[in-house]
Amino acid sequence: MNFETENDPEILRQAALLLERENQKLAKKIIELTRELLTLKGGDPEQLKLRIAELERQIASKNRMLFGEKSERRASDEESAPPAPPTPPKPPQKGHGPKAQPSLPIEEVPHVLDEADRVCSACGEMLDVWEGQFEQSEEVDVVPRRFVLKLHKRQKYRCRCGGCVETAPGPLKLFEGARYSIDFAIEVASEKYHDHAPLERQVRKMRREGLVVESQTLWDQIERLARLLAPGHEALVQYQLAQGVLGVDETRWPLLGKSEPSRWYAWSMVSTNAVAYRILDGRSTEEARKMLGGYKGVVMCDAYAVYKSLAKTEGFTLAHCWAHVRREFIEAEVSFPAEAKVVLDLIRGLYAVEAKCKPAPDGDEERLALRQAESKVLVERIRAFAETTNVVPKSRLDGAIQYMVGIWSGLTRFLSDPRITLDNNHTERAERGVVVGRKNHYGSRSRRGTEVAALFYSFIESAKLCGIDPKAYLRTATVAALRGERIPLPHEVAASPSGAS
Known part of the structure; x- marks a missing residue:
């Protein structure tokens, strides 16, 4: 069974149960063999008890890590925390109340009486409109996403002298003759790398919404978009390498081949206002050098030996977590x-x-x-x-x-x-998008796929870190690139007067 690609919950559950039973058998055998070995060596009985007890606790701990819920919260933390100051009792409240929605646009919907209902029930005369008087209530509604086929008609102009013909400019395109708009490409990229929806899932959803499209077409759109934004990604990496302190970490990223998926790694560099990723084919010193080569600041990391080895040759300083x-x-x-x-x-x-x-x-x-x-x-x-x-x-x-x-x-x-x-928790938090995406679309299918994923995760996570809408940022960056301008980085857009919203 290939656990990297298997997605049937029942098969995975049965496999987990089998592994747990086998794990229990092996644990008991290890304890028995350890007891026999220590006895043969003539160890102190009290020391023997301590070693066996410690081994049992270690096995129990590993079982909890494999099959139990993970949490760093300790009960003693809550027990030892200082008691909160008493607060005055609040009056009982029915329900949780409406949640404020300051970011939603407000659309007023008038409601009027039919002509037949505008009759006074007391005297039978016609009712007059009471100006400025309403009963108001709020309702959160949904406007379904829809796709349209825009027919762009570029008006032509000519001079009576016959010496000049001009045509009105059309919309910006990802490339000459592109059938899909830049907003469509941004929508697909955002769905995959922000909301973690695989392309095949997007195809099914779009079909329900009226658009018939293939997953290869969707990939073509985001690949061309990534090609356009590539200089911005490289600029973001260089911006990170100029920071005084960087949080660095790596997490596995499968590259799906014809047989077993290979273990690539998504390397992340996180500063206070940016995140930059590269997805490389390992986690050795050589890959770390591709990520951190030339950096001279402070690297906040875990105890992975590669960072210590690289620090000696590259000259950066290590800080640990x-x-x-x-x-x-x-x-x-x-x-x-x-x-x-x-x-x-x-x-x-x-x-x-x-x-x-x-x-x-x-x-x-x-x-x-x-x-x-x-x-x-x-x-x-x-x-x-x-x-x-x-x-x-x-x-x-x-x-x-x-x-x-x-x-x-x-x-x-x-x-x-x-x-x-x-x-280094801020770096681990920045990797959540990568980890969730990995679980949803199982990594990448090609080396180019890893490059595209690294680019979009870098831009999207940086935009989130700066408090701006990732989709709005991607549009700002795309328009700048199509106009031949320098691609602004997310923190630069966030600092501008208009920003991206």
Whole structure:
């Protein structure tokens, strides 16, 4: 069975049940063999119990990761949070009330009485219109999307002298003789890379709405659009490489072939107002160099060894993510609740310090002062814990401490640089679109498909980060490209007086 491409829920459910049963058998066998091995080695009985207990907890933890719900929220976080101040009781309310819709256009729909109903029930005289008096109510309605076949008639003009003929200009086209409009191409791209609808699904939806079209035609539109916008994507990548701090991460992206899908990776670079993607055929140092080659700033990342290796040759500085450390100790908390709680509480204290500051860059000066005065003390306490705590070798707690110590210099770099955030969560959030898209259309079918996907995900996620409508931005960029102008980047459009809405 190919789990990468199988989409039948019942088949996947049966496969998961089989894997779970097999996993339980193997787990029991591992525990039995470990017990026999330690007994043969003549280990201390108490140490033997600790090792077996730790192994059982590790297996239980892995089972939860595979078959349970994932969450980083801890019950102790809610229990230890300070109680909220009492609020005065509110009067009982029926229902949830109407939700405000400030972005919807308002369309007034008048309602009048029929002529036969405009008769007074008391005297029989005709009723007069009461000027300015209405009973009003709101109703959210839907206007169905529709496709039209526009017949453009470009008027011709001539001079009586016979020496000049002029024709009115037509609409902008993606290419000479294009049958589909630029708005159609933008609609298809937005549906696929913003709303994650595969092209075949779009074909079925369009057919229900009256348009008969093939998926190849839709691909042709977005491929030509991507070709037009390619200089803007490259400019966005270069803009990111000029930033002082970048969040970097990578997530797998299948490239579907004739047999097994290959494991490509979507590499992301995230700054405060932009996201840039490249989809490359691996996650080695060579691919990382294609993404970060020439960068000299600060890279916020996880502990993946490729970044450390590349930093030595490229000359950028590494900063590491406290959220990843926190996750390690959450895993260890199952087996070592008291010890893990010490570190988790101190990490929560680091975030509490950050919450006191204004957002960057206005709060940078205050942030640096608070980090030196308060965060530094908390970091020293975490370090002391790591140096003085006795742990069972190769246990989950030992692994969490070793992970933290191994990236300590990157974890503490935020103390002296207010631009560096505590974690890389903003980069992981920017990857949600890629991950959802991967699940919906299973990656790309060609190398060119990966290039097109990287371009549109970069523009769409950047537009979302800047608070502008991705579809409106794509139109602004497309029109600029067709006119031979420089393609504005999303943060530039957001900063302009008109913006994109």
